[in-house]
Amino acid sequence: MTVPPADVRPNPDPDSDSDQIFRLQEQVRQLKEAVVSHAVVDQAIGVIIVLGGVTPDEGWIVLKEVSQHTNIKLRNVAETVLIWGRTGVMPPEILTALEDRLGRPVCGGPQVSGPPPGSPRVSGRNTR
Numbered sequence: 001m002t003v004p005p006a007d008v009r010p011n012p013d014p015d016s017d018s019d020q021i022f023r024l025q026e027q028v029r030q031l032k033e034a035v036v037s038h039a040v041v042d043q044a045i046g047v048i049i050v051l052g053g054v055t056p057d058e059g060w061i062v063l064k065e066v067s068q069h070t071n072i073k074l075r076n077v078a079e080t081v082l083i084w085g086r087t088g089v090m091p092p093e094i095l096t097a098l099e100d101r102l103g104r105p106v107c108g109g110p111q112v113s114g115p116p117p118g119s120p121r122v123s124g125r126n127t128r
Contacts, residue, residue, distance in 0.1 A: 052104075063081070066094060
């Protein structure tokens, strides 16, 4: 008598298929959440790069240290940095930690100097 291969044997536990489907759906949900979280963190690092004049690696370290110092999840700190970039509003404990890590005040939100993006640059000399 030959035994069929494991992949063609009848499933003795019909619930195992539904359990596996549930586990896979949960895994997909977690992966989607991770992708969104990663994007939020990357955008916040970009704000810190512009704000602090730091490298991407330094921006990551600043964000991570602010999270650790304030005992606030990294994603939540990142979301707060993005909201602050749009509104200028930031909780004082995060603002203080961010300023400490960057070594300078950042109270007014990201400061943009020079002409708006896409505007022609104007030198101080008269070109006529």
